[in-house]
Amino acid sequence: xxxxEQFLQKHFKQFYLNRKVEGPPDxxxxxxxxxxxxxxxxxxxxxxxxxxxxxxxxxEEAPFFVSYSSALYRFPGKRPMPAKEFLGGDLVYEFxxxxxxxxxxxxxxxxxxxxxxxxxxxxQLMCDECGSATNVEEWFCPQCLAEAKRKVxxxxxxxxxxxxxxxxxxxxxxxxxxxxxxxxxxxVRQLSPAARIELIDYLTANNLNLFSHFKKKETFFTCPVxxxxxxxxxxxxxxxxxxxxxxxAEKIAVMGNTTISKARKVIKQREIIIKSIRSRQIIPSLxxxxxxxxxxxxxxxxxxxxxxxxxxxxxxxxxxSTDVSKIVRVPETLHGGxxxxxxxxxxxxxxxxxxxxxxxxxxxxxxxxxFIIKAPRFHLAGKxxxxxxxxxxxxxxxxxxxxxxxxxxxxxxx
Ligand SMILES: [Zn+2]
Ligand SMILES: [Zn+2]
Numbered sequence: 469x470x471x472x473e474q475f476l477q478k479h480f481k482q483f484y485l486n487r488k489v490e491g492p493p494d495x496x497x498x499x500x501x502x503x504x505x506x507x508x509x510x511x512x513x514x515x516x517x518x519x520x521x522x523x524x525x526x527x528e529e530a531p532f533f534v535s536y537s538s539a540l541y542r543f544p545g546k547r548p549m550p551a552k553e554f555l556g557g558d559l560v561y562e563f564x565x566x567x568x569x570x571x572x573x574x575x576x577x578x579x580x581x582x583x584x585x586x587x588x589x590x591x592q593l594m595c596d597e598c599g600s601a602t603n604v605e606e607w608f609c610p611q612c613l614a615e616a617k618r619k620v621x622x623x624x625x626x627x628x629x630x631x632x633x634x635x636x637x638x639x640x641x642x643x644x645x646x647x648x649x650x651x652x653x654x655x656v657r658q659l660s661p662a663a664r665i666e667l668i669d670y671l672t673a674n675n676l677n678l679f680s681h682f683k684k685k686e687t688f689f690t691c692p693v694x695x696x697x698x699x700x701x702x703x704x705x706x707x708x709x710x711x712x713x714x715x716x717a718e719k720i721a722v723m724g725n726t727t728i729s730k731a732r733k734v735i736k737q738r739e740i741i742i743k744s745i746r747s748r749q750i751i752p753s754l755x756x757x758x759x760x761x762x763x764x765x766x767x768x769x770x771x772x773x774x775x776x777x778x779x780x781x782x783x784x785x786x787x788x789s790t791d792v793s794k795i796v797r798v799p800e801t802l803h804g805g806x807x808x809x810x811x812x813x814x815x816x817x818x819x820x821x822x823x824x825x826x827x828x829x830x831x832x833x834x835x836x837x838x839f840i841i842k843a844p845r846f847h848l849a850g851k852x853x854x855x856x857x858x859x860x861x862x863x864x865x866x867x868x869x870x871x872x873x874x875x876x877x878x879x880x881x882x
Contacts, residue, residue, distance in 0.1 A: 472872045472879055473505040475836075479869060480802055481530035483829055489526060489800045490812075491519050493652060497540035497555060501795045503533030503804060506875060512795065515545035532804025532873075535795035538650070540657065549793055556657035557792045558636075559667070561784060563619045564646035565612030566591075576607040576844040607844055608645035613823060616646040620818065623649055623783035626671060629698040641823040643803025643810035648796055664790050671784045676700050682751070682774055689751040689770055700778075707777045709745065712738040723780075725772035726765075730755065734769070802829055807869030824848055828866050836868035837861070838877040846870070 470478070492498055500522075501512040516522040526534070537544065538560040542553035573591045579602040580587040581595035595602050620639065627633045627649075636653035659667070669675050681701035683690045697706045711720060715738065721731035734741075734754055744750045754766040797803065797810045808827045828849050840856040846867075847853075853867050860880045863871070871877035 469879055469881055472875075472877075475879060476505065476532070476804070476807070476869060476872055477530055479807075479830060479865070480532065480804075481527070483802060484523070484526040484530055488519075488523050489798065491522050491800075492536050492798060494540055495519055495522060497542070497544055499537040499539070499541060499544040499552065499793075499795065500798075501535040502529065502531035503535070505532050505804065508533045508804075509535060509795070513545055513547045515543075526801070532802075534798045534801040536798050537793065537795050539792050554792070557659075559651040559656050559659075559664070560794075560796050561623055561649040561788070562642065562646065562796065563616045563623075563648070564642065564644075565608050565616045566606050566645055567785070567787075568612070568615050568619070570612050570615050572609050572611040576609055576846075577604060578844075579604045605842075606645075607846065610822075610824065610847060612645055617818065617821075619783060620647045620649060622781070623671070624815075625697075626783050627651065630670070631667070637815065638799070639813045639815065639818060640797075640799035641808070641811045641813060641821070641827050643797055643801075643808050643827070644806050647813075648799075648810075661790070661792070664792070668784070668788055668790055671782065672786050672788070673700060673778045673782050674786070676778065678704075678774060678778065684767070687753040687766070691745055691749050691751050693749055694746055700781075703781055704774060704777050705745065707781060708751075708773070709742055711777070712742055720773075723773050723776040724769040725776075726769055730765075730769070803873075805873045807866060807873050825850055830865040830869055832864040832866060834865040835862045836865055837880040838863060838868050838871060839880040840871060840877045841875075843871060843876050 496515070496517050498515070499512065500514040500516065501509045502514065504510040516525065539557035540555040542555055544552055546552050574589055577591040578587065578589050579592045581598060581600050581602050583600040584595060584598040586595055586597040591604050591606065592602055593604065594600070624637070627637065633651055633653065633656065636651055636656065638650045638652060640648050642648055681692055681704070691705055692701045694705055695702055697703055711723065712735070715735045717728050717731040717735060720734055721728045724731065724734070737754065741752055744752045751770055754769060799810050799812045801810055802808070803810055807829055808823065809829045811823065811827045813821045824847050832849055837860060839860050841858065843854045843856045845852055845854045848867050848870060849864070853863065868877070872879070
């Protein structure tokens with residue numbers, strides 16, 4: 469019987485034989501890396517002179533993962549790194565649903581403590597019995613993907629409206645639970661390391677001085693004149709008004725770090741608050757008459773509310789890498805852990821794009837018998853599968869590849 473690895477390799481090879489991967493622009497100046505079964509990067513410092521050479525390599529090797537450098541080099545294949553001679557680099561932002569606190573993780577993720585054996589649902593990183601780091605089994609679902617996409621739209625808004633990057637933006641599905649955004653314009657390529665860090669600082673609101681825009685006065689805050697949604701102060705103000713208009717008491721309570729009943733009081737006063745912001749540039753004091761005690765409650769509410777708005781709006785987090793030598797998945801290649809294609813997505817198609825339908829590489833006509841170790845309910849090509857536990861199933865090729873790639877299933881004998 470063929471091994472899981474041989475089986476996948478055979479189908480990956482077939483995939484690359486049947487199509488030409490467009491590859492990233494300036495292919496001859498990129499460093500490439502490939503991965504093997506269960507390992508995203510097993511070899512780096514590869515280079516190709518042409519698209520043709522790159523595609524021949526894919527057909528021959530059919531790697532499980534293919535990555536390329538966002539940087540451009542004079543000698544991309546040389547090592548160590550300085551010998552490559554850095555010429556410039558694109559910006560790449562990666563969004564992965566694994567890092568987002570989606571509620572659905574409670575349904576599809578699970579954890580197990582390697583020390584005491586306790587296990588449970590959700591993405592729990594520390595054992596609540598013995599305090600050890602747990603092993604988390606991460607899955608993803610349409611809700612995860614939608615949340616990652618929302619982050620992409622948020623970033624695009626900043627890139628286009630705050631930075632004025634209109635050219636060279638390319639988006640692709642990561643091949644698993646997220647999206648990659650590439651900015652490949654000439655202006656971006658020449659950015660110094662310091663300028664790259666500055667961009668990250670801006671996007672994470674790292675050196676935003678909130679209170680130079682929202683000044684604390686005796687019983688209220690002043691705010692900027694409401695204009696249009698670009699730049700941090702305006703974004704914060706627009707979001708504040710939107711949240712009040714939406715009037716979700718639970719959400720407002722969380723954002724303002726207060727009780728639901730206090731949040732309801734805020735909602736009751738929302739028309740006055742919004743009018744005051746619009747016409748007088750004042751965020752008024754809340755919760756009735758102002759005694760010194762009440763006043764501090766109002767302050768606390770607005771401080772928490774404003775800070776949480778900043779956290780909510782920041783399109784990327786502080787862990788975002790500024791490493792220019794990192795390599796990322798080549799668009800239109802296969803992700804070895806899912807068998808899905810890291811499909812390019814046109815900007816105007818992003819909203820409708822459904823990777824669980826449009827990034828399917830393998831047909832549903834062929835079925836394969838596999839032994840499934842464990843899998844929650846998952847979705848592919850408009851169908852849902854599972855949940856499964858220790859059972860043999862005959863699955864469409866794409867679903868079998870999906871499980872085999874992540875070691876959640878093994879080949880089953882005839
Ligand atoms: Zn434990
Ligand atoms: Zn999910």
